[in-house]
Amino acid sequence: xxxxxxxxxxxxxxxxxxxxxxxxxxxxxxxxxxxxxxxxxxxxxxxxxxxxxxxxxxxxxxxxxxxxxxxxxxxxxxxxxxxxxxxxxxxxxxxxxxxxxxxxxxxxxxxxxxxxxxxxxxxxxxxxxxxxxxxxxxxxxxxxxxxxxxxxxxxxxxxxxxxxxxxxxxxxxxxxxxxxxxxxxxxxxxxxxxxxxxxxxxxxxxxxxxxxxxxxxxxxxxxxxxxxxxxxxxxxxxxxxxxxxxxxxxxxxxxxxxxxxxxxxxxxxxxxxxxxxxxxxxxxxxxxxxxxxxxxxxxxxxxxxxxxxxxxxxxxxxxxxxxxxxxxxxxxxxxxxxxxxxxxxxxxxxxxxxxxxxxxxxxxxxxxxxxxxxxxxxxxxxxxxxxxxxxxxxxxxxxxxxxxxxxxxxxxxxxxxxxxxxxxxxxxxxxxxxxxxxxxxxxxxxxxxxxxxxxxxxxxxxxxxxxxxxxxxxxxxxxxxxxxxxxxxxxxxxxxxxxxxxxxxxxxxxxxxxxxxxxxxxxxxxxxxxxxxxxxxxxxxxxxxxxxxxxxxxxxxxxxxxxxxxxxxxxxxxxxxxxxxxxxxxxxxxxxxxxxx
Amino acid sequence: xxxxxxxxxxxxxxxxxxxxxxxxxxxxxxxxxxxxxxxxxxxxxxxxxxxxxxxxxxxxxxxxxxxxxxxxxxxxxxxxxxxxxxxxxxxxxxxxxxxxxxxxxxxxxxxxxxxxxxxxxxxxxxxxxxxxxxxxxxxxxxxxxxxxxxxxxxxxxxxxxxxxxxxxxxxxxxxxxxxxxxxxxxxxxxxxxxxxxxxxxxxxxxxxxx
Numbered sequence: 001x002x003x004x005x006x007x008x009x010x011x012x013x014x015x016x017x018x019x020x021x022x023x024x025x026x027x028x029x030x031x032x033x034x035x036x037x038x039x040x041x042x043x044x045x046x047x048x049x050x051x052x053x054x055x056x057x058x059x060x061x062x063x064x065x066x067x068x069x070x071x072x073x074x075x076x077x078x079x080x081x082x083x084x085x086x087x088x089x090x091x092x093x094x095x096x097x098x099x100x101x102x103x104x105x106x107x108x109x110x111x112x113x114x115x116x117x118x119x120x121x122x123x124x125x126x127x128x129x130x131x132x133x134x135x136x137x138x139x140x141x142x143x144x145x146x147x148x149x150x151x152x153x154x155x156x157x158x159x160x161x162x163x164x165x166x167x168x169x170x171x172x173x174x175x176x177x178x179x180x181x182x183x184x185x186x187x188x189x190x191x192x193x194x195x196x197x198x199x200x201x202x203x204x205x206x207x208x209x210x211x212x213x214x215x216x217x218x219x220x221x222x223x224x225x226x227x228x229x230x231x232x233x234x235x236x237x238x239x240x241x242x243x244x245x246x247x248x249x250x251x252x253x254x255x256x257x258x259x260x261x262x263x264x265x266x267x268x269x270x271x272x273x274x275x276x277x278x279x280x281x282x283x284x285x286x287x288x289x290x291x292x293x294x295x296x297x298x299x300x301x302x303x304x305x306x307x308x309x310x311x312x313x314x315x316x317x318x319x320x321x322x323x324x325x326x327x328x329x330x331x332x333x334x335x336x337x338x339x340x341x342x343x344x345x346x347x348x349x350x351x352x353x354x355x356x357x358x359x360x361x362x363x364x365x366x367x368x369x370x371x372x373x374x375x376x377x378x379x380x381x382x383x384x385x386x387x388x389x390x391x392x393x394x395x396x397x398x399x400x401x402x403x404x405x406x407x408x409x410x411x412x413x414x415x416x417x418x419x420x421x422x423x424x425x426x427x428x429x430x431x432x433x434x435x436x437x438x439x440x441x442x443x444x445x446x447x448x449x450x451x452x453x454x455x456x457x458x459x460x461x462x463x464x465x466x467x468x469x470x471x472x473x474x475x476x477x478x479x480x481x482x483x484x485x486x487x488x489x490x491x492x493x494x495x496x497x498x499x500x501x502x503x504x505x506x507x508x509x510x511x512x513x514x515x516x517x518x519x520x521x522x523x524x525x526x527x528x529x530x531x532x533x534x535x536x537x538x539x540x541x542x543x544x545x546x547x548x549x550x551x552x553x554x555x556x557x558x559x560x561x562x563x564x565x566x567x568x569x570x571x572x573x574x575x576x577x578x579x580x581x582x583x584x585x586x587x588x589x590x591x592x593x594x595x596x597x
Numbered sequence: 598x599x600x601x602x603x604x605x606x607x608x609x610x611x612x613x614x615x616x617x618x619x620x621x622x623x624x625x626x627x628x629x630x631x632x633x634x635x636x637x638x639x640x641x642x643x644x645x646x647x648x649x650x651x652x653x654x655x656x657x658x659x660x661x662x663x664x665x666x667x668x669x670x671x672x673x674x675x676x677x678x679x680x681x682x683x684x685x686x687x688x689x690x691x692x693x694x695x696x697x698x699x700x701x702x703x704x705x706x707x708x709x710x711x712x713x714x715x716x717x718x719x720x721x722x723x724x725x726x727x728x729x730x731x732x733x734x735x736x737x738x739x740x741x742x743x744x745x746x747x748x749x750x751x752x753x754x755x756x757x758x759x760x761x762x763x764x765x766x767x768x769x770x771x772x773x774x775x776x777x778x779x780x781x782x783x784x785x786x787x788x789x790x791x792x793x794x795x796x797x798x799x800x801x802x803x804x805x806x807x
Contacts, residue, residue: 058615058731062783066774073615073646073775120649173709210710214653226768228647 007298007407007544009553012043017388020563030536030575033389034552036560045545045552046391047536047570049398056369059526064090064518065490067526068232071514080113080220081507082514082528083232089514090234093501099483102236103310104473105223108260109230110305110505111462111469112219115267117508118412118459119216119275121574123202123209126452128185129568130282131202132192137171139163139200147197152277157208166204186562193285202282205274212270215263222256236485243477257474264470268463271456279456280437283449287440292448292569294551298328299406300414301534303336303513305506306465313504319465320506321419321427326406330421336403338502338513341365344529346399350391350538353399359541361402364515365500367527396538400546401529409547410510410534411573416454417445426464430457448551451572455508492521507531509574532575548573602757603660603716604638608749609651610664611644611700614775617732618724622664624734624777625720625745627770632746634763639753642769644700651703656712660756662749665700666738667721674737675723678748684719718752720745733781 002012013035021031035044059067067090071082084106091098098106141164148158194202217227223239224230231238242251304322307313315322315335323333337343345361348354354372355362362368376393379386389395400407408414419427434453435442444450489495495518503514510531517525537546545553551569558564610626612619623643630641640658644651655661663684669677684704707713722745725735734742750760773779 058784063774066772069772069774070615073613079646124649169709207710210649210652210706213649214656217650228650229643229645229771231772 003543005539005545006542007295007550009545009550010043011545011553012037013391015043016560018560018563018566019388020566030570031389032548032552032563032566032570033391034566036557040557040560042552042555042557042566044391045549046389046395046538047546047548047552048389048396048538049532049536056367056526056528059523062523063492063521064093064516064523065234067514067516067523068234071528072229072232079229080109080224080232081505081512083230084110085503085505085507085512085514085528086516087232087234087503088505089501089503089516090518091501092503093499093516093518094234094489094495096235096489097486098236098310099486100310100476100481101241101473101484102486103307104469104476105237105239105484107306107469108264108466108473109220109223111466112216112263112267114462114506114508115271115459115466116213116216117574118455118462119209119270120213121508122275122279122452122455123206125574126571127202127206127282129564129571130192130286131194132185132187132199133170133203133206134174134185134187135192135194135196136199136203137167137174137196139167139196141167141200144197144200144204147281148201151201151281152273155273155277157204163200163204166207167200170203186559186564189558189562189564191558191562191564191568193289194282195285198281198285202278205278208270208274212266216267218263219260222252222260233485235487235490236483239484241477241482241484243482257470261470264463264466268460268467271460271463275456276434276460279453280434283438283453286449287438287444290444290447290449291555291565292451292551292572293446294549294553295407295409295547296413296417296450296551297443297446298326299403299408300325300417301336301403301408301410301511302415302418303338303504303506303511305504320415321422321424323418323422324403324406324408325418325421326404330417333418333422338364338504338515343404344401344513345405346401346529346533347540348394348399349541350394351396351399352394361405364502364513364527364529365517365525367515367525391539396536398533398536398538400537400540401534402540402544405540405542407537407540407544407546407550408534409550410531411451412455412458412508412510413445413451414510415506416458426461427457430461448569448572455574495521498524509576510534530576532573535573536575548575603658603714605658606639606660606662606753606756606758607654607658607714608635608639608641608662608664608753609644609654610642611647611651612666613646614771614777614780615731617726617729618666618722618734618738619727620734620777621666621722621724621738621741621745623771624739625664625742625749627776628742629746629749630765630767630770632762633750633765634761635753635765636759639758639765640769641765641767643771645771648700648703649706651700652706652710652712655703655707655714656710658714660716660718661714662718662720662752663700664720664745664749665722666724666727667719669721669723671723673723673725673735674741676741676744676748677721677723678752679719679721681717684717716756720748720752731784733777733784 015035015037017035019033031048033046034042037043068083068086071086072079142160144163145160220230221227240251245251245253301324304318306319308317324336341363347361352373354370376390378390381387499518501516505512513529515527535547555565610622612622614620614623626643722741725737753760
C-alpha cells in the first residue's frame with residue numbers, strides 16, 4: 001500500500017520486507033525493518049527501539065544534587081553530557097549562578113567528550129561501513145605511503161615501513177582467528193568501494209585513533225577527578241584551583257594545566273592531519289553515494305551549547321548554534337524555547353505507552369511514562385517473538401518527540417545546517433571549504449556522507465574552542481580569580497518549596513534536554529528527551545516519519561540480505577539507544593539476524 | 598600462564614548499578630575497598646558502564662581481575678571463576694547487556710594493540726534479577742559479594758600480591774550518592790516508579806500475564 005506522509009515521503013510497504021535485529025555497533029538495542037521494491041530500493045522504513053525506556057522513574061524522590069551521578073550511569077557513551085545537562089537543569093530550577101572558571105572547565109570537558117566521541121565513532125564504529133580491513137591485507141605498503149602523503153602531507157606517520165608493520169600486525173590478528181573486532185562484516189559486498197591502500201591507511205588510523213582517545217579523556221580525569229564516570233557538581237565544578245600547587249594529587253595546578261594544554265594540541269593536530277583528510281579521501285571514493293539525507297534538508301533542531309560566558313544561554317552567546325529549521329526553509333531559523341509548552345512535545349500514538357487519549361502531546365515538564373505494550377493487527381509473530389512489526393499501530397519503545405509538531409533531525413549535521421543557515425562564520429568557512437575541496441554541490445551535504453563529514457568538521461572546530469576556553473581560563477586565573485564553585489544555595493533550606501528547571505546540551509549525537517521538577521527538596525518529576533529519541537522516533541499521530549526512517553528511504557541496496565547500506569546510514573547518526581530505551585536482553589543474539597520476507 | 602609475578606594489577610568491577618544484579622561487579626569493588634588493604638601496585642577501579650575508556654587501564658596492567666554479572670546458565674546466585682583464554686570467549690558467548698559487548702571489544706582491542714594483560718581472571722555471578730530498572734542487588738547475589746572477594750584475595754595471593762585486612766583509599770569508585778547503601782535505601786516505591794516492559798525482554802512479566 002502506498003501512503004504519503006505529511007513531511008513529504010511516499011511510503012510503499014508492498015515489497016519484500018527485510019528485518020535487521022539488532023542493529024550492531026551501536027550503544028543499546030535497536031531494530032529496523034524496511035520494504036524494498038524489485039530493484040532493491042527501500043520504499044518503506046520502520047525503526048524501533050526494542051527496550052523499555054525508564055531512566056526517569058529511578059530519579060523520583062532522589063536529591064536533585066545527586067541526579068548527575070545517576071544520569072551519568074545511563075549508558076556507556078555520553079556519560080558526561082548527561083551529567084552536565086543534569087546539573088544545568090538543577091541550577092536553572094534553583095537559580096544558581098556558576099563562576100567563570102567553572103564555565104570554561106565544563107566547556108573543555110564537554111568539548112573533550114565531543115571530540116572523543118566523534119573520533120571513536122568514526123574510526124571504531126562507523127569506519128567499518130566504508131572501510132574493509134580484510135581488503136587492507138592486499139595493499140601495497142609503498143603505494144599506501146604515497147596515498148598518505150598525498151592525502152595529508154603534514155602527517156608524519158607515512159613511511160612504507162610503518163604501513164607494512166601495521167599490515168603484518170593485522171595479518172597476524174586475522175590469521176589467529178581473533179576477528180572479534182571486525183566480525184559481523186560483509187567483506188565481499190560490492191558496496192565497499194575503497195582500494196586496498198585506502199583500506200590499509202584507514203585501518204592504520206584506527207590504531208592511531210585508539211592511542212589518541214586515551215589522551216583526550218585525560219581532560220576528564222584532570223577536571224573531573226576521575227575517569228570513567230568523572231565527578232560533577234551543582235554550582236560549578238568539583239576541582240579547586242591552586243595554580244602554584246605541586247604534585248599530581250589535589251587541586252588543579254600549572255603542571256596539570258600544561259598537560260591539558262598538550263592534549264588540546266594533540267587532538268587538534270589529529271583532527272587536522274588525520275580525521276578530516278580521511279573523511280575527504282574516503283568520501284571521495286563514495287562521492288556518488290549520496291543517499292541518507294532524510295530530514296536533514298527539511299527539518300533540523302539544535303539546542304546549542306558551549307556558552308561563552310557562565311549562566312548566559314542566549315543564542316548569540318553559544319558557540320554551537322541553537323535554532324530550528326522547518327519545511328526546508330534555510331532562510332529562516334527559528335529560536336528554540338525548551339520552556340514553551342507548545343514547542344517540544346512527546347507523542348506516543350505509535351509508541352508502547354499511553355496518555356489515555358489519542359493524538360495528545362506532552363511537554364517534558366508534564367511528561368508521563370505509562371507502558372502499554374500491544375502489537376498491531378497486522379504484526380506477525382507473537383508478543384515475545386515478533387517476526388514483523390505493524391507500523392500502523394504502536395511499534396516502538398521510543399516516544400516521538402516533535403518540535404511544534406515537526407519531526408526533526410538532531411546531531412552534528414543538524415547543528416551544521418542550522419549554523420550554516422544562521423551564517424555562523426566558523427561553520428560556514430568549514431563547510432564551504434570542504435565542498436570546494438571535494439568539488440561537491442551544497443545539496444551533497446544532505447546525505448549520510450554529509451552527516452559523517454559534519455561530525456569531522458565539528459571535531460576540528462571543537463578543538464579550537466577547547467583552546468579558546470583554556471586560554472580564557474588561564475587569563476582569568478592570572479587576574480586573580482581561582483573560584484570554581486558557588487555553594488550559596490547548596491543547602492536545601494535555601495530552596496523554594498517547589499521549583500522547575502531545564503538543562504540543555506548538545507550531546508555528540510544531538511540535542512539533549514533534561515526537565516526537572518523539585519518539590520520539598522526532592523525530585524518530583526524528571527524527564528530526559530535524548531537525541532536518539534528525536535532521530536529514532538516512530539511515526540506520530542499525523543503520520544510523519546522520524547529521521548532514521550526518512551534517511552533510509554529510496555536507498556538502493558546492493559544485496560538486500562546484507563544490510564550494509566542500512567547500517568551505514570543508521571550508524572551515521574551515531575545512535576545511542578541505551579538512554580532512549582531500556583536495554584536488558586537475558587539471551588541477546590550475538591549476530592545480527594537479517595530476515596528477508 | 599606466565600611464570601613471573603605480575604607487577605601491576607587492575608581489579609575492575611563492571612556493570613550498570615541501575616539494573617539490579619547487573620551492578621554486582623561494581624559493588625564488589627566498592628566492598629573490597631572497605632575490607633582489604635591492597636598495596637599501591639593494585640588499582641581498584643569502578644569501570645561502570647564504560648567500554649573503550651577502560652583501555653588505558655588495561656594496557657598499564659600485567660594482570661587483570663574482573664568482577665561482573667554473567668549469564669552462565671547456572672542457578673541464580675552461583676559464583677564462577679574463569680581464567681585467561683576462557684574469559685573473552687565466555688563473555689562473547691552470551692550478550693545480556695551492552696557493557697559486556699563493550700568490554701569484550703575492549704579485550705579484543707587490547708589484544709590487537711598488544712596491550713592485553715598477560716593474566717586475566719573473571720569472577721562472575723549468575724544474576725537473579727536484571728529486569729528491575731533502578732533496583733538493587735537481590736539477596737542471593739548480594740550474599741556472593743563476600744565469597745567473590747575471598748576468591749579475589751586468593752587469586753591475588755597466588756599472584757604474589759599481599760592482601761591485608763583494612764581499607765584501600767582510592768578515588769576510582771562511584772560517587773557516594775550511588776554507592777550501594779545510598780542507592781538501595783533511597784529507592785522510590787514501585788507505585789511511584791513503574792517497572793515493567795516489553796514481553797520479549799521481560800519473559801517473567803510475560804509469563805504472569807499470559
